[in-house]
Each structure stands twice: as C-alpha cells, then as structure tokens.
Amino acid sequence: MSLDYSIHIGPYLECQVAKVQVQKEKRTCVNVECKNHGKAFYSQYAPIEKIFCELCGNKIETISTPIEMDSVHTGELRDKIKEKLIPLGGNFNSKEEHYWVSNQREDSHISYDPKTPDEEKIITELVFNKMSAMMSQFEEYFEKEIKIIKKEYGEDRVKIKFGVLCNVS
Numbered sequence: 001m002s003l004d005y006s007i008h009i010g011p012y013l014e015c016q017v018a019k020v021q022v023q024k025e026k027r028t029c030v031n032v033e034c035k036n037h038g039k040a041f042y043s044q045y046a047p048i049e050k051i052f053c054e055l056c057g058n059k060i061e062t063i064s065t066p067i068e069m070d071s072v073h074t075g076e077l078r079d080k081i082k083e084k085l086i087p088l089g090g091n092f093n094s095k096e097e098h099y100w101v102s103n104q105r106e107d108s109h110i111s112y113d114p115k116t117p118d119e120e121k122i123i124t125e126l127v128f129n130k131m132s133a134m135m136s137q138f139e140e141y142f143e144k145e146i147k148i149i150k151k152e153y154g155e156d157r158v159k160i161k162f163g164v165l166c167n168v169s
C-alpha cells in the first residue's frame, strides 16, 4: 500500500455543501427475517423474476431507499470550469465542506509549487501582506470560475481563504 501526501499552501475556496435526499434503487431479498435483507444483489442483467435469494428462496425485488448526497457533484463542476480549479479528495472527502485549489502552475502567482526545474525554490517566506495580495490575485484570476462555483453551492456558502491544506489519500 502506498500513501499519497500533498500539501497546498496558498489561497483556496471553502465551499459549504448542502445535502439532498435522493431515492436509490437496489435489488434485495424482501424477507425481513433473512440475512440477505437489505443487501444489494448485483445480477442486473438477469430478468428480476428469475432471481431468488440463495438463503431463504424468497423473490428478489427492487426497493427504493433514501440516501443522503451532496447537492454539488464535484466531478461535473470540475469539468464545467475546465479543471482550472480542482477539488481536494483523499481525507477531504468526508468533510462537510468541499475545498477547491488552483490547478494552474505558471504565470498565475498563486502557487508556491517549487517543481519547475530552473527554479529551485526550497524556501519561500510568507509575509502577511503577501497573503492578502495573493488572495486578491486568486480572486481576480479565477473570477469566472468562482462565479460558476458560487452558482452551484450558493453565493454565501463559498469563502476565499488562505492556509495550509494537508491531503492524505
């Protein structure tokens, strides 16, 4: 097993995500006393009248159960903004908020990424007024994308912040 560890230092978007209830269909044993009750059957290609529970012999039927989901689908939103900003995954997946960071390296002055070979930046001093300048640059540079993101989450639910985000996946 390997571990992916990354650190983002700089401006980011903190987006509070609303939850929605959706109905999800699954095939399961309808016998409430059976151990298979509630367990999903995945033989989707067989006609349902031909599927029976291997434990109790009852018919398998499609039931609909409510599940809670995020109101914003990060994958679709990521495509909408052409991946100029990307959502953090890994240990950020279980959070109540979604975190979006810049996916642009050069020219934007919004990243401390030292990977450019001719630029061996191993130490970058962070001074207070530089942070606020970077936040304004971030807001300006991603104006269009932030507008789209705010439309998805809600105007008041998106905040521009500055910080250190450690991502483990």
Ligand SMILES: [Zn+2]
Pocket (backbone or CB within 6 Å): 029, 030, 031, 034, 035, 036, 037, 053, 054, 055, 056, 057, 058
């Ligand atoms: Zn059963």
